[in-house]
Amino acid sequence: MGIIIGIDVGGSTTKIVGFDSNKNMIQPLIVKAxxxxxxxxxxxxxxxxxxxxxxxxxxxxSMTGVGSSFTEKGLFGIPTEHxxxxxxxxxxxxxxxxxxxxxxxxxxxxxxxxHARAGGQxxxxxxxxxxxxxxxxxxxxLLGLSxxxxxxxxxxxxxxxxVDLRIxxxxxxxxxxxxxxxxxxxxxxxxxEIATREDIALGLMNLVFESIGMLAIFAARARGIKDIVLIxxxxxxxxxxxxxxxxxxxxxxxxxxxENRQFGTVIGTALKQFExxxxxxx
Numbered sequence: 001m002g003i004i005i006g007i008d009v010g011g012s013t014t015k016i017v018g019f020d021s022n023k024n025m026i027q028p029l030i031v032k033a034x035x036x037x038x039x040x041x042x043x044x045x046x047x048x049x050x051x052x053x054x055x056x057x058x059x060x061x062s063m064t065g066v067g068s069s070f071t072e073k074g075l076f077g078i079p080t081e082h083x084x085x086x087x088x089x090x091x092x093x094x095x096x097x098x099x100x101x102x103x104x105x106x107x108x109x110x111x112x113x114x115h116a117r118a119g120g121q122x123x124x125x126x127x128x129x130x131x132x133x134x135x136x137x138x139x140x141x142l143l144g145l146s147x148x149x150x151x152x153x154x155x156x157x158x159x160x161x162x163v164d165l166r167i168x169x170x171x172x173x174x175x176x177x178x179x180x181x182x183x184x185x186x187x188x189x190x191x192x193e194i195a196t197r198e199d200i201a202l203g204l205m206n207l208v209f210e211s212i213g214m215l216a217i218f219a220a221r222a223r224g225i226k227d228i229v230l231i232x233x234x235x236x237x238x239x240x241x242x243x244x245x246x247x248x249x250x251x252x253x254x255x256x257x258x259e260n261r262q263f264g265t266v267i268g269t270a271l272k273q274f275e276x277x278x279x280x281x282x
Contacts, residue, residue: 002059005047005078006270007040008088009065010108014039015266016047023274026051028263036066044075064088064269083272085265086124090116091275092268093229096258102227103220106265107234109133111212113219120275125219130211132234138204143197151201152237158202165189183250184210202239209243217251229256231264 003026008015012034018026029050031043040063047053061080085106093104093116100118103125105111112127132148140146145154160166165186187207195203216228230244235257244255260267 003057004270004273005061006266007063008266009036009040014043016043017266019270062269062272083269086114087122088265088268090114090122091271092264093231097229097256102229104229105216107232115223135208154198155201157198159199162192162195162199163203205239213247226254231261233262235261
């Protein structure tokens with residue numbers, strides 16, 4: 001088997017990865033472009049040039065993402081297959097975590113949740129429109145910021161005590177064993193007049209991460225498992241680690257944030273060629 005290329009074509013970025021015949025991963029990369037066709041060809045050209053890959057070395061290309069439909073005829077005459085994004089999420093999450101049974105949460109513009117098991121058993125469990133798009137959209141309106149990196153930097157100086165209503169603000173009694181007074185009773189439910197832009201930025205992040213985290217916990221409980229793997233661009237935001245760490249402690253769950261997690265979906269897209277997976281079901 002020659003090299004398998006995986007490409008995830010998003011609205012503004014394209015991710016690409018490769019695997020050789022021994023299933024060794026070739027380091028993935030990201031290319032930014034507003035046009036999906038330009039982004040696909042640009043990513044492919046940069047990836048092959050940086051890794052010394054010839055077109056003759058490539059056996060197949062697997063593609064997923066909202067922009068993949070623009071390249072239905074393939075790239076450079078190489079056989080191309082379009083992979084269901086939910087299958088890619090499941091395969092990529094298991095590969096990165098090294099698990100054979102887990103809830104995989106893809107945190108992008110919105111959020112998708114799948115239950116993935118070894119052997120290509122992948123079930124789409126639902127999701128939410130809350131994600132990176134929510135964070136950017138609200139930040140643009142409230143803070144005048146539309147780049148995640150700027151929001152992250154601003155939030156580093158934030159304090160949730162002026163924004164979120166905590167359990168400790170409304171009662172001194174224990175609600176349930178294990179639920180600490182740090183638990184949020186209401187996101188933005190304690191919005192102070194003295195809250196700074198930094199506080200609001202952190203509050204927006206906490207709103208997004210807690211909402212996603214609780215949905216993931218419900219999904220994990222429904223399947224009787226504790227391992228939840230986080231992938232996608234939003235999963236690499238520094239503030240995510242603290243929020244999901246608190247949720248892990250409170251609800252006895254194991255939130256896993258593996259290396260290369262931002263490339264989880266594109267990695268799964270390529271791996272589809274090594275592990276046939278039926279169409280994802282609900």
